Amino acid sequence: MTRLLYKLLNRNLKNIIVPGMVFLFSVAVFAQEQKRNWNGKKCAVVLTYDDALNIHLDKVIPMLNSYQFKGTFYLIGSSPVVSLRIEEWRTAAKQGHELGNHTLNHPCNGNMPGREFVTSETDLSKYTVARAVKETQITNTLLKAIDGKNERTFAYPCGDFTINDTLYYNFLKNDFVAARGVSSGYLNKKEVDFSNINSFFENGSTAEQMIAQVEEAEKKDSFIVFLFHGVGGEHALNIDLEEHRKLLEYLKKRKKDIWVATMVDVAKYIKDN
Known part of the structure; x- marks a missing residue:
């Protein structure tokens, strides 16, 4: 639209617009287009x-569907919410939502403070790299059986990356498009580490706070990945369902400027651009 407007103005008003004005208008148009680096929009948002x-x-998922947004859901392979509701997850995938890999047993480093919930069976510090890799690949097999897809992303349980100082994802890079971490920050495309994509952890956040984070990403010509657990309950880490709806309402109103997409689609876009 901006290019068409420029052509019309340049053609129809060329007798009255001085060269300096044409130059300034061209710079303004170029600057505006330069800011739309995210699939033609000003920033990207991943839920x-x-x-x-x-x-x-x-x-x-019903709320996302009502706003025509797609989310990324990181599934624990051994969770009964997966095994008992496979058809519903399959339907979600058909609707365009990404089923991401959150490992088979959600292992976390039990030596870290506040990790009383970690059992001996799910203590990442007691894992071998081979076990972590195998369980993650098993989960990929399960997820493919549900959604039939070969491309997906990974999310580190508890944000824990290493086993005895070894980054176990190094042995999984060929199995995923990218991995989502837990460190926040706004990056340009060239700075993105696809083995540890930044995300903003939300717990008790208001819509106002989350919207401010989106607007900051837009100012920085960047993207933002939201990391949610409970939304309206069922988890100690939680945001209010209404606050979540308000965020979606804002994103819907800003759809001309904000690209809302899955983690796998945004990661692929960054790699290709």
């Missing part, structure tokens, strides 16, 4: 939801 909760199927 991710961890741990395969019932609330995701019961509340979140």
